[in-house]
Amino acid sequence: MTGEPNDGCADRADDELTEMADGGTSDRDWTEAEEEIMLATYRALLEHGYAGLSISRIADELGKSKASIYYHYDSKEVLLGAFLEYAIDQFESSVQTETGEDPWAELEHVVEKLLPLRVDEEKRRVQATVIGLRGQAVTSDAFREQFTEIDEQLAATIRDIVQRGIENGTFRDVDADRVAEHVLATINGAMYGRVTSDRETAVAAVRVSLSSYLDTELRPQS
Amino acid sequence: MTGEPNDGCADRADDELTEMADGGTSDRDWTEAEEEIMLATYRALLEHGYAGLSISRIADELGKSKASIYYHYDSKEVLLGAFLEYAIDQFESSVQTETGEDPWAELEHVVEKLLPLRVDEEKRRVQATVIGLRGQAVTSDAFREQFTEIDEQLAATIRDIVQRGIENGTFRDVDADRVAEHVLATINGAMYGRVTSDRETAVAAVRVSLSSYLDTELRPQS
DNA sequence: GTCTATACACCGATAGAC
DNA sequence: GTCTATCGGTGTATAGAC
Known part of the structure; x- marks a missing residue:
């Protein structure tokens, strides 16, 4: 170069x-x-x-x-x-999981990566910066395309984990795409709320609820 | 112009x-x-x-x-x-429901109000404007306080509906606060995604999944 | 209360020396 | 490649006439 x-x-x-x-x-x-x-x-x-x-x-x-x-x-x-x-x-590379792992652990890894329970001040500022940038996607086509790609990539990551879990019998036979979109939206909303409001307890509640949701949705009925 | x-x-x-x-x-x-x-x-x-x-x-x-x-x-x-x-x-006043109605209908009303399945161009611009404003909450204390209040108000609205549904036997005895935070985060995330990405189908998937989630979570087991 | 005119800072971007 | 100097434009905000 x-x-x-x-x-x-x-x-x-x-x-x-x-x-x-x-x-x-x-x-x-x-x-x-x-x-x-x-x-x-x-x-x-x-x-x-x-x-x-x-x-x-x-x-x-x-x-x-x-x-x-x-x-x-x-x-x-x-x-x-x-x-x-x-x-x-x-x-994006920081969210990748090692395939072949336990699907439960993989899901947990992704959730924790995107919506960590505890964030130090620096991590908070990083997230705030991302949100600040993403806000510009409202009026900028170039920005919006970039964030479309990010969400697409994240949804695909979650969807693939769920799909693999279904195929090897770890999960119930659910609509993997629907679950992925739900999880992604919930995570995005909680992260968004974290940096644009002072409702500290909300993120913890969402994390708990998200685990509960995944368990109810994915664990095979005995 | x-x-x-x-x-x-x-x-x-x-x-x-x-x-x-x-x-x-x-x-x-x-x-x-x-x-x-x-x-x-x-x-x-x-x-x-x-x-x-x-x-x-x-x-x-x-x-x-x-x-x-x-x-x-x-x-x-x-x-x-x-x-x-x-x-x-x-x-805030536009989200209020008439109390005493069927809790299922009330929940549906709130969800549809905050995350309408179909948005015309004007409504999209209104949502985009809100998101644009909220993005400033990242760096402005005054803005963040205002949006904290909004989320608090919305969470309370959902929580109260769920609580009333539990009390009159329409819903199962769940943690109303947890459900409210989950629903709010999911709605916020989907709305956020709608105006900062071009993933048109995502909102519909989330709406479907949200209804399913509420049904699983709240409908009494027979 | 509303106007015109203006002060002053900062912005994005360029010219031209070195 | 980096510099200083500067251009044209826009921003917030104010002064003073009416």
Whole structure:
């Protein structure tokens, strides 16, 4: 990689899911300079939130001038698109489970990963940052497409676990897709609530209820 | 779009907000001028989204100058706080059910109200606006407090329905709070997904699954 | 109460030196 | 590749006439 200026077309979005499918970490080739900018963007987001994110702020975090950022990215919009791609690469690989495990444990792993019972301050800010970004999907097609992909990927992960559990007799023969969508929506709603309200106890209640729901829904009747 | 302060689309937006104003628990007296500003803010939000909301835009919708807005509100922050209060007054009363009805019907009413199966374009924009506003709760204490109140109110509404159903023997003796939190999180998650992704079928799947969940959870075993 | 005009900060983005 | 300097635009907010 020569470190040439990024022309800014989001032409890589398509490979994303397919590369994920074979379980590999789909690292696109980030220049060292680009990666530094991504990390500076991340820090600026944590510190100022999406509404307070500006090229100046990113440049401050980067320790360089604004113009140097425009050497690597043609516009703020392009930079944000790249950042979203970068962030999603990291996130999605962290949810993967090792197949072949006990389906109950796999489900538990996914739920705990997406909706941890206890979050330290840093994790909370990360989640808040994600939610802040996702809020922009309301008015940005590019953002919405990215988050569509994320949800699609997460739903597929849950669906596959349930499906495998059904096939090897661990679970009852339920509609795997319906269960997956339910679990995903519940998790998303609880996570959303966690960072946009102060109802601390709600997440714990949802976690309990979710376990109960999965048990009722999936455990074979004796 | 003409330069006119009001166009047809914006008028219908007014209806959406004002029609909810019957029987409300509005504990504040809005002057006519203030209410006009609130409605202009609402139209500007629908049209430009939260990120594109400015005093200029509101003034345009209002058909008056920026300065006239500052006569009524000392700052944009104050104005937005007032708007949130105004909008929540309207919203909360719209979810109320007539007590004494069949608990099944009451639950169905709440779910359909919060997560309608079919949404026309306008309703979608209203939901998108709410999500856009709520995203700001991540970085604004005032916003977060308001949405905490909303969720608290909604959870209480659901909890009370379940509780009454238990007491009159319609429902099984479950943990009403746990069920309420589960339902609320699922609804919020599905609504959130609806406006921040393009997974159209997901909402329908969640609705089906939610009905199934409530039936399994609440219907007395015979 | 509403207007016009304006102050001042910051934004995204560019030009051109080095 | 990074810098300084700057452009044009928009934002919030205010001053002062009417």
